Amino acid sequence: MPSEPLRRQSSSCRGLEEISVVSARMASIHESTTLKISAMAKKLTASGLDIIDMGVGEPDFDTPKSIVDAGCESIRKGETHYSPTAGIPELRKAIAEKLVRENSLRVTADDVTVTPGAKMAVFAAVQALLQEGDECVLIGPSWVSYEPCVAFSGARVAWGKVDENFMSSDLAASINSRTKLILVNSPSNPTGAVFNNAVLREISDLAIDHNLFVISDEIYEKIIYDNLHISIGSFPGMEERTVTINGFSKAYAMTGWRLGYLTGPKETMKWVNRLLSHSVSQATTFVQRAGVAALAGPQDEVASMVAEFRARRDLLVSGLRDMGIPCSIPGGAFYVFPNVSALGGGDAFTDRLLKEAQIAATPGSAFGPGGVDYVRLSYATSQIRIAQALERIEKLVK
Secondary structure, three states, X not given: OOOOOOEEEEEEOOEEEEEEOOOHHHHOOOOOHHHHHHHHHHHXXXXXXXXXXXXXXXXXXXXXXXXXXXXXXXXXXOOOOXXXXXXOHHHHHHHHHHHHHHHOOOOOHHHEEEEOOHHHHHHHHHHHHOOOOOEEXXXXXXXXXXXXXXXXXXXXXXXXXXXXXXXXXXXXXXXXXXXXXXXXXXXXXXOOOOOOHHHHHHHHHHHHHOOOEEEEEOOOOOOEOOOOOOOHHHOOOOOOOEEEEEEOOOOOOOHHHOOEEEEOOHHHXXXXXXXXXXXXXXXXXXXXXXXXHHHHOOOHHHHHHHHHHHHHHHHHHHHHHHOOOOOOOXXXXXXXXXXXXXXXXXXXXHHHHHHHHOEEOEEHHHXXXXXXXXXXXXXXXXXXXXXXXXXXXXXXHO
């Protein structure tokens, strides 16, 4: 992306002069690599190529029928008009009850705001908390949209180190007088790392000691295997400095529905709601009704989906390791993040995967400087396709 505003020529009474067609702030925002690769994979598939898409960041399951039926019924009832910016009361109440019951957060419906996707919740929270000159700490390889959200606020990113299992390591070294925020994503995209109590305790201690805010993006909370999910906002002293974000896209296979939510300190939420009121206005009304059904209905399809993801994870990790490709075992989400430094690095290997093996993947560099030796492979595809991908990768590396 250009470092200066793009310009065009315009004629006026003063003659030709340069005028800006995009702001410097907008020109600093990079295109989403994951969405770009997903679009590329779809285009190549449409052209007749047998592309195995392992770049996609969404479950390959259908939204449960009970949720679909609730959304359709809401449309039939005429619930196609504006709703309050913060969300319909029924959904806010259901979310608050879930956060109390499952996440040990002390919230009420008045503390919850519903958004059109968790991504919008992240964006709004970052804009509310950061300003010019501030710094936000991202822990190791992090989701591609975090850094652009920070850049749009006028702040900058500092990268926290992680160990070989992508656990936070020496986070204190990334904190200085300009630090305002730590962004936590557990389970993590792209690494699948799940932060345990000790890691989260260290983050909370640093936040309290240095008077920092924390945004906890918990969108993969339900897709977790061998660990218990812990919300850092439930720790003593963190209630008034933590914004907790979640949504329905991953757990309920509702990516296209665009439904997320957040809760946090009242003063922060006031400004989040003001930003939403002047931008997206609200989440889609009948989609919110579907969200109520998701929380209130049976959860067996979520459990079945997670069990299938676990089987796919084991198949993919085992296959990569058998080829000699180092790969940690992710504790959650549906990605593996193998080290391909011996195969030319993340960018080069991702390019080879697409051109020579017809596998769409995401280079680790898209997730920050700590990811340059890695590639993200999504196992949100069938075991048959994963087995085929492993065969193609083996031919490529040998």
